[in-house]
Amino acid sequence: MNWQALVLTAELACLTSFILIIVGVPVALWVAFSRRRWKFLAESVVALPIVLPPTVLGFYLLVAFGSYSSLGRWYQHMTGSTLAFTFGGLVVASVLYSLPFAVHPMVAGFRGVDPKLMAAARTLGAGKFKIYSQIVLPLAWPSLVTGVVLSFAHTVGEFGVVLMVGGNIPGITRTLSIDIYDQVEALNYHSANITALTLLVVSYLLLCIVYSLNQKVILWGAR
């Protein structure tokens, strides 16, 4: 078992899902409640990572991170290093890649909040922020948890993007999925098996949390 890769993957997934709460909640609120005509354009952008192969994101990130792009040059100028092959680069990639997995459950949850409650709050003089923070979010909390857990799990399972922009550096960009790949290539089936099995069990437990939570909510709703 490669503990370094395990810790690194956990760090990456925690940080990614944390950022995705901060970024994802406003995006999900907007998608759920905005009445703008062109909303579907933005909604489609958010969903793109589900459709596209990870290689598309990997390719564009590599080009964008490189010193031939203005973004890459700017970042290099600011920090003295490129984003590719760094932990920061992986975080950027993971946030983009897991965005729909955080936003979609949240949108579904927010839309499920009874509009009458929101209307009532509005007639009582509550502003948008108050409605969102005191009615929508508390009522839709299971969907927040689902979004966080799914984006965490999706980041743990990320492979293609990391392979393309990570550079396989131990302790910095060698995540569990890459480590398993390396082990298989090096014919260390035993250690590949241990890592893969760990990942399998952890993923199963994570999904159990999500589905048991959903089941409870449905049961409560039926009561």
Place this chain on the structure above:
Amino acid sequence: MSFRKLAFLLLLSALVLATVVQAQELKIAAAADLNPAMPKLSAAFNRQTGVQLKVSFGSSGNFFAEIRNGAPFDVFLSADRSYPETLEQAGKADQGTTLYARGKLVVWVPNGLGLKPSPDNLKILTSPEVKKIAIANPEHAPYGRAAVAAMVHFKIYDQVKPKLVLGENVSQTAQFAQSGNADAAMISLAQALSDTLKNSGHYALVPADSYPALDQAAVVLRSSQNKQAAHRFVEFLLSPAAQKILSEYGFETHGQEARK
């Protein structure tokens, strides 16, 4: 003739045709350093024999693992002789690993770096301007192992180790540097000579005595359904026509000496 009979005949002829077409194809697992040379080799072989090559590129170690698990290739072209020889011993490949050329390791830096690599040593890798050095993954790519060996030989390995980033194979390694994400790369001469890299950077050969020889080795796999064509392709690699193409694309060829 009834419609049913006609349909049956059509299906049958389609099947026969499909088998005939299939017999004219060879599936090749090729080390990534052959990427630039392969179109020309493939075209020349096709002109001679009418056989189409279907080539997959990757790291030699990657293919080695795949082939051990029964990947359906006809010929394996490795950038290292140990993989084919191990397959031979394990009964996964026909007897007789053919060494048909030798790969050369180079240091490549992009134009933008403002430095030029020296052909005598790897000092450029230790300079502060070089922040990231791309090499192929030494776990399964022969060029990666050669790169590490050369850095150890010049006693800079420990110093530059924190700068290393690993490409999946020598092609991805080249692409890391070419895209401007790494400041230097240790790749094959074959890639350094390719159009994209030639125009965007400088290279220097790494002294050949500083790393184990990158013998380009071919074997026909035991499971091949097209043994005859496969062996013919391996022989073709030793022919003057193929050797000329290989040397054009940065491989060391020495005619008879390349044979085992």
